[in-house]
Amino acid sequence: MDIKITENLKKIRRDNGNTQEDLATHLNISIQAVSKWERGEGFPDITLLPSIASYYGKTVDELLGCDQIECNKKIDEYMNQYSKNGNVGKIEDNIFLMREALKEFPQNLNLMSNLCHALLFIDKDEYLDECIEIGEKILENSVDDQQRYSTIQTLVYAYDRKKNEIKAQEYAKKLPNLFCTQNTVLEGILKGDELLKLVQGNIGQHIGLIDSSVDCMLRSKKYTPEERIFAYETVDKLYRLFLYDENYGCEHYALHMLWMNIAREYGKLCNQEKTISALKKAYYHSYKMDNFHSGEYTSIFADTGKYSKESFSRNFESSYIDWLKKVMQEKVFDFIRNTDEWKNIIPQ
Numbered sequence: 458m459d460i461k462i463t464e465n466l467k468k469i470r471r472d473n474g475n476t477q478e479d480l481a482t483h484l485n486i487s488i489q490a491v492s493k494w495e496r497g498e499g500f501p502d503i504t505l506l507p508s509i510a511s512y513y514g515k516t517v518d519e520l521l522g523c524d525q526i527e528c529n530k531k532i533d534e535y536m537n538q539y540s541k542n543g544n545v546g547k548i549e550d551n552i553f554l555m556r557e558a559l560k561e562f563p564q565n566l567n568l569m570s571n572l573c574h575a576l577l578f579i580d581k582d583e584y585l586d587e588c589i590e591i592g593e594k595i596l597e598n599s600v601d602d603q604q605r606y607s608t609i610q611t612l613v614y615a616y617d618r619k620k621n622e623i624k625a626q627e628y629a630k631k632l633p634n635l636f637c638t639q640n641t642v643l644e645g646i647l648k649g650d651e652l653l654k655l656v657q658g659n660i661g662q663h664i665g666l667i668d669s670s671v672d673c674m675l676r677s678k679k680y681t682p683e684e685r686i687f688a689y690e691t692v693d694k695l696y697r698l699f700l701y702d703e704n705y706g707c708e709h710y711a712l713h714m715l716w717m718n719i720a721r722e723y724g725k726l727c728n729q730e731k732t733i734s735a736l737k738k739a740y741y742h743s744y745k746m747d748n749f750h751s752g753e754y755t756s757i758f759a760d761t762g763k764y765s766k767e768s769f770s771r772n773f774e775s776s777y778i779d780w781l782k783k784v785m786q787e788k789v790f791d792f793i794r795n796t797d798e799w800k801n802i803i804p805q
Contacts, residue, residue: 463497465522469513470495483512532562539571543770551575552584566599570608577611578772580618588615606632654761661708661759664699668692668711672718682722689719699758705745706754706764713742713777717784724789733798736785740803743777778803 470480477495481488484505493499501509510520535558542551555572562568569591576588592612599605609628616625635641640659647655671688680688693715696708705712720735751765773780782803793799 462500462521463495465520466491466501466509467495469515469520473513480509480512484508528562532558532565532568535568536571539575540767540770543575544767546771546774548575548578548772552579564598566595566601566604569595570604573608573611577615577618582619585615585619588612589619650761657759657761660699661762664695664708665711667695668715682725686719686722689715689722693719700754700756702755704752704755705742706752706759706762707768709742709745709749710769710777713739713746713781716742717781721784721787721789724787724792727792729793729796729798732790732793733802736781736790736802739781739784740778743781746777 470477477491478488481491484491486505490499494501506517506520510517513520535554538554539551542548542554552572552575555568555575558568559565559572573588573591573595576584576591589612592608592615595608596605596612599608609631613625613629616622616628640655640662643655644652644659671692675685675688693712696705696712696715697703700706700708716735716739720732720739723731723735749766749769751767752763754760754762754764785802790799
């Protein structure tokens with residue numbers, strides 16, 4: 458609360474166009490005393506608070522920042538519930554939650570950002586329109602670079618889903634390139650533990666980026682099943698190379714996706730042994746995601762990092778194993794559906 462007193466005294470005085478001398482004269486104290494209050498080196502005597510509040514037409518609670526403290530507490534409650542809902546895929550609940558929060562705090566950009574992001578997850582045209590409207594409002598008002606970049610990313614995907622390639626590319630080009638990012642630049646100036654933590658985080662993100670880029674490459678033109686398998690299995694080798702101890706943490710998610718894709722390609726080739734093996738690996742990573750626990754990475758390339766279930770946000774409420782079961786209903790697996798090996802992929 459003391460910090461709020463310091464911040465509020467300075468802000469309220471400036472908002473009213475007063476000098477430190479004006480307030481000091483009104484209170485019959487030295488200007489040095491007011492200066493110390495605003496620097497946080499001392500605080501007004503409690504007996505002076507009513508006079509200061511009255512001078513500025515505020516309540517003592519407003520002067521102390523009590524109202525703002527309560528507002529921040531309520532906003533934090535909304536944000537925490539948003540994270541909990543996102544962790545279990547309750548996207549519609551989050552949309553309702555953020556809309557209600559914005560009725561109470563209509564100018565809060567963090568709440569707007571959450572709503573903007575949640576709307577992108579639902580495949581409804583009117584939601585995309587609302588997402589775009591909110592996103593552009595955030596860009597008009599936000600001065601926080603991280604918030605702006607995140608919003609631009611959301612707008613790129615929203616316009617892409619609206620089939621507006623011109624706007625999607627226009628916003629995408631507002632983002633910095635790969636070599637002009639905070640993470641890349643800081644590698645050249647940090648040292649010691651700070652540098653180690655940063656570069657290990659970068660290694661993990663680069664592996665994820667390669668995974669994503671390979672997937673996009675395979676969608677850019679027609680590749681044979683053999684070529685697609687080679688590409689996907691090369692990405693798997695990359696994960697196993699850097700996380701050689703098989704403590705995959707958050708990467709279980711990427712690997713469950715990867716092995717479902719590999720299984721599809723082997724299915725196209727009607728290779729029963731390889732298809733079953735790939736589906737079993739997909740099941741292993743799906744099981745790990747459904748039974749995810751907090752932990753720490755142990756690979757030399759990642760051992761400053763931690764992971765937790767709360768860090769995940771998803772757009773579905775079912776389990777990861779249910780997701781795999783849905784994939785296994787695809788026609789590409791019909792050729793082995795009635796085999797004993799098929800029945801043993803997912804333990805009963």
